[in-house]
Amino acid sequence: MRRVLSIWFPRLPLDRRVRQGDPQTEGPFAIIAESKNAWRLTHVNELALRAGVTAGLSLPDARAICPDLLTEPADQMREAALLSSLQRWSDVLSPWVAPDAPDGLYLDISGCAHLFGGEQTMAEEALARLNDMRIAARIGIADTKGGANALARFSTTQITIAECGKTRHALKSLPIAALQIDTSVVAELASTGIKTIGQLYEIKSNELARRFGLGITHALGTSLGQEPDPIAPASATPIYAARMTVPEPIGLVSDLNAVLERLSMSVCTRLNDDQKGARRFKLTVRCVDTGDHVLKVGFSKPCAATKLVVQQFAHPLDKLEIEFGADWFRLVAEQIEALHPKQTEFGEKPLERESNERLKTTLSNRLGADRVQQFAGHDSHLPECEFGHVEAIDQASEPVWIDAPRKRPLRVYQRPKQLLMLEPGRPPKRFQWRRAVYSVKRAKGPERLTAEWWRDGDKRARDYWIVHTDNGSSLWLLTYPGESPPQWYLAGKFP
Amino acid sequence: MDICTQDFDAISLGNRVYLARARVHEVMGSAADLFAVTVAAHTSGAVVWIGQERDLFALAPTSLQQFIDPSRFILVSGVTRDENLWAMQQALLCGGAACVIAELGDGPDLKTSRRLQLAAEEGGTLGIALISGRAQTSAAQTRWSCEPCAENMWNWRLTKNKSGVLGDWRVSIKGEDRASRIVDLVSAPTA
Numbered sequence: 001m002r003r004v005l006s007i008w009f010p011r012l013p014l015d016r017r018v019r020q021g022d023p024q025t026e027g028p029f030a031i032i033a034e035s036k037n038a039w040r041l042t043h044v045n046e047l048a049l050r051a052g053v054t055a056g057l058s059l060p061d062a063r064a065i066c067p068d069l070l071t072e073p074a075d076q077m078r079e080a081a082l083l084s085s086l087q088r089w090s091d092v093l094s095p096w097v098a099p100d101a102p103d104g105l106y107l108d109i110s111g112c113a114h115l116f117g118g119e120q121t122m123a124e125e126a127l128a129r130l131n132d133m134r135i136a137a138r139i140g141i142a143d144t145k146g147g148a149n150a151l152a153r154f155s156t157t158q159i160t161i162a163e164c165g166k167t168r169h170a171l172k173s174l175p176i177a178a179l180q181i182d183t184s185v186v187a188e189l190a191s192t193g194i195k196t197i198g199q200l201y202e203i204k205s206n207e208l209a210r211r212f213g214l215g216i217t218h219a220l221g222t223s224l225g226q227e228p229d230p231i232a233p234a235s236a237t238p239i240y241a242a243r244m245t246v247p248e249p250i251g252l253v254s255d256l257n258a259v260l261e262r263l264s265m266s267v268c269t270r271l272n273d274d275q276k277g278a279r280r281f282k283l284t285v286r287c288v289d290t291g292d293h294v295l296k297v298g299f300s301k302p303c304a305a306t307k308l309v310v311q312q313f314a315h316p317l318d319k320l321e322i323e324f325g326a327d328w329f330r331l332v333a334e335q336i337e338a339l340h341p342k343q344t345e346f347g348e349k350p351l352e353r354e355s356n357e358r359l360k361t362t363l364s365n366r367l368g369a370d371r372v373q374q375f376a377g378h379d380s381h382l383p384e385c386e387f388g389h390v391e392a393i394d395q396a397s398e399p400v401w402i403d404a405p406r407k408r409p410l411r412v413y414q415r416p417k418q419l420l421m422l423e424p425g426r427p428p429k430r431f432q433w434r435r436a437v438y439s440v441k442r443a444k445g446p447e448r449l450t451a452e453w454w455r456d457g458d459k460r461a462r463d464y465w466i467v468h469t470d471n472g473s474s475l476w477l478l479t480y481p482g483e484s485p486p487q488w489y490l491a492g493k494f495p
Numbered sequence: 496m497d498i499c500t501q502d503f504d505a506i507s508l509g510n511r512v513y514l515a516r517a518r519v520h521e522v523m524g525s526a527a528d529l530f531a532v533t534v535a536a537h538t539s540g541a542v543v544w545i546g547q548e549r550d551l552f553a554l555a556p557t558s559l560q561q562f563i564d565p566s567r568f569i570l571v572s573g574v575t576r577d578e579n580l581w582a583m584q585q586a587l588l589c590g591g592a593a594c595v596i597a598e599l600g601d602g603p604d605l606k607t608s609r610r611l612q613l614a615a616e617e618g619g620t621l622g623i624a625l626i627s628g629r630a631q632t633s634a635a636q637t638r639w640s641c642e643p644c645a646e647n648m649w650n651w652r653l654t655k656n657k658s659g660v661l662g663d664w665r666v667s668i669k670g671e672d673r674a675s676r677i678v679d680l681v682s683a684p685t686a
Contacts, residue, residue: 356541359591360569363543366585373570375556387556392569401556401565408557410528411550442646472643473525492555495529 249325277302
């Protein structure tokens, strides 16, 4: 028989703040969230409760009742992160865990409870451990998810266990809201005098469905085990991180490197075991006097090699000023991607690619990722749109250049520069650009290009001319046909 | 006549013109970038091109493709001259690049070029400083002056050489094929 344990954390946002050591939580304190066009209290601490404030009050009302009340808005991201770490922690109880967002967990404990000496002791131990972490919890154990959930949230004791096969009996006296159905349905049922789940047992389910919709019969069916409702275990995303505390503050470069090497060895081994690599590594160094310093390095491809991580951190670590030493370190791998070990070819090509990647990584880490770029081909026939630039470190694969069909100048100016006509013609016979005067010896053209109508911007057609000047240089001139008098621009320079 | 003695690890540009690796070379003149591209094409591996964003983003891979595979290029843009110099030093230091090319405007002075030279030696990388303004007394290994002289013809003049003699070459682009020797050193040294 399947057994389900449901843990409910009734004050998760409050507990998060308490664990952080937020001084506000020492007085009357509440978490607020916006609902029904008003800020309302969602979680209230002991002192605030004693002052007469309850969850669900609007913020102005609560302030009127308790003027000392301090509040903070809910931070869903951080609370979700705390729930996910609690999910990782709950591995100690059962391997089959699913989150019940935003503030609960389901554990399938079939065949696990005896390891702890029974369900009661298991639940007690879980509560004791959570208590150590300063997190309040309530536990319900039943044959079904719905049953365990209802018992955790709506029974009067902190631990409620429905014996095997007795879920139906245990749920009998709980209110309808425990079934997790629409509040409108609950209100509708209440208006007909149905307040507890037990009262629903006496009504035929087809009549219930006809009057109150399928939602309620489905909820009742799953809670009583008449309809299947399995736990889909979502594995918590693993965190690849390691930390180290040293008894005495250290500051020598060699010591720091030794710490870094151990940390990265631990992280990289785990990454390698999972066939994963990280694009970014973050090292937090806590100095005894100046607090936390966060160093970051990036990689041009997923990396899980201890040596490379240490190598990339060498430069920023060297730059870090540690006067009185540091005693706490944490290395975390971010942007985890699958590691694709590639079949290396024969010859020098793979070696070259390896050193290329390392060069891009090093340059990007030292200069900034946006400063180090590579060419990327674009699908266009306009000379200035034919190519673009991409950040070198962010490439999923080695960029490949496919040759463009036409010969273009070595420098193509994004904004053509206007020339000063000295002797007009098509193309001009003599012109001035900057301080030099050029006379045209030979010209080739025009190459007429029409604008791309699907792009915004200049829609004029253009004529390009290659002109060879008397001093040997070749220039690329541009004019817009149909203009009078024609203006000439310098669009590029051949080598 | 060898431009560089063979004590150095050097790359050959053809017609017994050698350019020492692990050294910084200065190139001036309006066709300096062609010189840099030619040298880069004679190496294998990544080519780092450093410059002001405005100059750097005008560099067209659609033209480079006839000399060299544009995907070998790593473009580094700096905002100020100091940033470009620093980027050049870092790129030379980290090794792994076949060639580091920097557009510098005015040439580096003695102190700066000495630092670059040391970085090039430490990383074993070939450095090329493209100078569009004035050159200064520097610690560079060689200094070249490149000007076009006729259509598809260029004059490469070696105006300074720390270890070797000076020379003057006439250069033309030979074939369309990237793999073939792209620059033909037509005439022998005249100086």
